[in-house]
Amino acid sequence: MSPDTNSAILRLQGVSKQYRDGPTALHSVDLDIRRGEIFALLGPNGAGKTTLISIVCGIVTASAGTILVDGHDAQADYKAARRRIGLVPQELATDAFETVLATVSFSRRLFGRAADPAYVERLLRDLSLWEKRSAKIKDLSGGMKRRVLIAKALAHEPELLFLDEPSAGVDVALRRDMWTLVRSLRDRGVTIILTTHYIEEAEEMADRVGVIARGRLLLVEDKAALMRKLGKRELDLTLVEPLGQVPVELAEWSPTLEHDGHVLRYVFNATDEHTGIPGFLRRVGDLGLHFKDLETAKSSLEDIFVDLVERER
Amino acid sequence: MNLHGIWAIYRFEMARFGRTIWTSLAVPVITTSLYFIVFGSAIGSQMREVSGVPYGAFIVPGLMLLAIFSESILNASLGIYMPKFTGTIYEILSAPLSPIETVLGYVGAATTKSLLIGLIIFATAHLFVDLPVAHPVLMLLYLLLVAAAFCLFGFAIGILANGFEQLQVVPLLIVTPLTFLGGAFYSVQILPEPWRTVTLFNPVVYLINGFRWTFFGQSDVGVGISLGVSFAFLCACLAFVTIIFRTGWRLKA
Ligand SMILES: Nc1ncnc2c1ncn2[C@@H]1O[C@H](COP(=O)(O)OP(=O)(O)OP(=O)(O)O)[C@@H](O)[C@H]1O
Ligand SMILES: [Mg+2]
Numbered sequence: 246m247s248p249d250t251n252s253a254i255l256r257l258q259g260v261s262k263q264y265r266d267g268p269t270a271l272h273s274v275d276l277d278i279r280r281g282e283i284f285a286l287l288g289p290n291g292a293g294k295t296t297l298i299s300i301v302c303g304i305v306t307a308s309a310g311t312i313l314v315d316g317h318d319a320q321a322d323y324k325a326a327r328r329r330i331g332l333v334p335q336e337l338a339t340d341a342f343e344t345v346l347a348t349v350s351f352s353r354r355l356f357g358r359a360a361d362p363a364y365v366e367r368l369l370r371d372l373s374l375w376e377k378r379s380a381k382i383k384d385l386s387g388g389m390k391r392r393v394l395i396a397k398a399l400a401h402e403p404e405l406l407f408l409d410e411p412s413a414g415v416d417v418a419l420r421r422d423m424w425t426l427v428r429s430l431r432d433r434g435v436t437i438i439l440t441t442h443y444i445e446e447a448e449e450m451a452d453r454v455g456v457i458a459r460g461r462l463l464l465v466e467d468k469a470a471l472m473r474k475l476g477k478r479e480l481d482l483t484l485v486e487p488l489g490q491v492p493v494e495l496a497e498w499s500p501t502l503e504h505d506g507h508v509l510r511y512v513f514n515a516t517d518e519h520t521g522i523p524g525f526l527r528r529v530g531d532l533g534l535h536f537k538d539l540e541t542a543k544s545s546l547e548d549i550f551v552d553l554v555e556r557e558r
Numbered sequence: 559m560n561l562h563g564i565w566a567i568y569r570f571e572m573a574r575f576g577r578t579i580w581t582s583l584a585v586p587v588i589t590t591s592l593y594f595i596v597f598g599s600a601i602g603s604q605m606r607e608v609s610g611v612p613y614g615a616f617i618v619p620g621l622m623l624l625a626i627f628s629e630s631i632l633n634a635s636l637g638i639y640m641p642k643f644t645g646t647i648y649e650i651l652s653a654p655l656s657p658i659e660t661v662l663g664y665v666g667a668a669t670t671k672s673l674l675i676g677l678i679i680f681a682t683a684h685l686f687v688d689l690p691v692a693h694p695v696l697m698l699l700y701l702l703l704v705a706a707a708f709c710l711f712g713f714a715i716g717i718l719a720n721g722f723e724q725l726q727v728v729p730l731l732i733v734t735p736l737t738f739l740g741g742a743f744y745s746v747q748i749l750p751e752p753w754r755t756v757t758l759f760n761p762v763v764y765l766i767n768g769f770r771w772t773f774f775g776q777s778d779v780g781v782g783i784s785l786g787v788s789f790a791f792l793c794a795c796l797a798f799v800t801i802i803f804r805t806g807w808r809l810k811a
Pocket of ligand 1: 266
C-alpha cells in the first residue's frame with residue numbers, strides 16, 4: 246500500500262449527485278481526507294455540503310463516483326464503511342419520548358456494538374449530559390438536544406465523525422465546549438469533518454479547509470494558506486479633495502483610487518502580524534491628505550465564494 | 559449479521575408499544591366483547607350453528623384475523639413512517655444494517671405485538687364461548703404467518719406513505735371491506751351464486767378459512783390453497799420491501 250492510501254481515511258472520486266427533478270447538487274467531487282485531521286467544509290447555503298456528507302453516510306444515493314472509507318467501498322462493503330462513521334446531522338431530529346441514556350445506548354447497538362455502560366457513562370459525562378440521562382429528550386433545550394445527537398454519533402466509537410453545522414443555533418459557551426470536545430476527539434485519533442458557513446469557525450478549528458460552492462469543490466488547502474488568501478481587508482479613506490493619481494510616497498502600500506479619486510483604498514491582510522495600517526496612515530498625514538471618513542471592510546464570504554467561482558470559469 | 563442492530567430496533571419498537579400498553583390491550587378486549595354481544599348473542603341466538611359449529615365459536619377466527627390485519631398494518635406502517643416524519647430515519651439509513659436486518663427488527667416487533675393481540679382476543683373469546691382448537695400448533699403457526707405477512711405489508715405502506723391519512727387508506731378502504739366480505743362472520747357456502755364464485759377471488763377468504771380449519775378441522779375452501787395464498791402474500795410483501803430497500807425508493811433521495 247502506498248503511504249497515500251494509508252493516510253486517507255476517506256477518499257471520494259468523481260462523486261456527483263443529481264437530485265430527481267432537482268438541481269445537480271454535486272459536480273464530480275474528488276477529495277481525500279487524512280487520518281486524524283480536522284477538515285472544515287466551508288460553503289454558502291445550498292453549496293452541497295449536506296449532500297456530500299449524506300452520500301458518504303449512506304443517506305443519499307450518489308449518481309456517480311466511488312467512496313472509500315478506510316479502504317472499504319461505501320457501496321459494496323457498506324457495513325464495514327458505516328461502522329467507522331458517526332454523523333451529527335444538521336437538523337435536530339430526535340425521538341422525543343426516549344430518554345437520553347436509552348437513545349444513546351440504542352445508537353451503540355444499532356451500529357453493531359455490544360452494550361458498554363462504562364463507555365456510555367463517560368461519553369455522557371464528557372458532554373455534560375449525565376445528570377440528564379433519565380430525562381426525556383423532548384424536555385431538553387435545543388443545545389442539549391444537539392449534544393445528545395453528538396453522543397449518539399459517538400456511541401459506537403467511530404473513527405470518522407461528521408458534524409454538519411455544529412454551531413447552528415448554539416450559544417457561544419456551548420460552541421466553545423464543542424470545539425474543546427472536537428479537539429479532544431482528534432487527540433484520541435478521531436478524524437473530524439465539519440461543515441460551516443463561517444470562516445472564523447474554520448479558522449478556529451480546522452487543519453485543512455475545503456471550499457465548496459454550487460456543488461463544486463473549489464479548493465482544498467491548509468488552513469494557514471487559505472486564511473492568507475481569504476483574510477483580505479480594505480481600508481477606505483474618503484478624501485476631502487479628490488486625487489488625480491496615487492502619490493509616489495505611498496507606493497510602498499500600493500493603494501488604489503476609487504470613485505473618481507474620492508476614495509483612497511489600501512488592501513491589507515488581516516491575518517498578518519503587521520498590517521501596515523499605522524505607517525500608511527502616518528504617511529497619509531505627512532502628505533497633508535485630509536480625509537473625512539475612514540472605513541475598513543472585509544470581503545464577505547459570499548463575495549469570496551463568488552470570486553472563487555468566477556475564477557474557476 | 560448485525561444482531562445487536564436488529565435487537566436494538568426490536569427493543570425500541572417494543573418500548574414504543576409498551577408506552578401505550580393499556581390502550582393496546584384494552585382496545586382488542588373491548589372490541590371483541592362488543593362483537594360477541596352483537597354477533598354472538600344477538601345474531602347467534604337466531605343462527606345457532608354454521609357448518610356444525612356454534613355461531614359464537616365460528617366467528618372467533620375471523621375476529622382474531624380482523625384485528626390482526628388492522629393492527630399489523632397500523633403498527634408496522636407507523637413504525638417506519640414516524641422516523642421518516644421526524645427525520646430520525648437518518649440514523650437507521652446510516653447504520654451498518656442490511657435491508658433484511660432492518661425489516662427483521664421493525665417487522666419482528668410489529669409481528670410480536672400482533673400475535674399478542676391475537677392471543678388476547680383468543681383468551682377473551684373463552685369468556686363467552688366454548689372454543690376447541692383442533693390443531694393448536696398449526697393455529698399458532700398460521701397466526702404467525704398471517705401476522706408477519708400483514709406487518710410486512712404495513713411496513714411497505716409506511717415507506718410509501720406521504721402523509722398520515724395515507725396510512726389509513728389501505729386498511730380502511732381495502733382490508734376491512736375485504737375481511738367483512740371474506741366470510742369473517744359467515745360461511746361462504748351460504749352465499750347464493752354468483753356471489754359465492756365472486757367471493758372466491760377475495761384472498762382474505764382463504765386466509766380466514768385456512769385459519770378456521772386449524773380450529774374446527776373443516777373449512778369452506780381447501781386448506782392447501784389457503785396456506786398457499788397466505789404464503790404467496792408473505793413472499794410478495796417481502797420481495798416488495800426488499801426492492802424498496804435495494805433501490806432506496808421513497809427512502810433515500
Ligand atoms: N432531497 C432533495 N431533493 C432535491 N434537492 C435537494 C435535496 N436536498 C438538497 N437539495 C438541493 O441540493 C443543493 C445542495 O443542498 P445541500 O443541502 O447539500 O446544501 P448545503 O451546502 O448543506 O446548504 P446549507 O448550508 O444551507 O445547509 C441545494 O440546491 C438544495 O436545494
Ligand atoms: Mg447543509
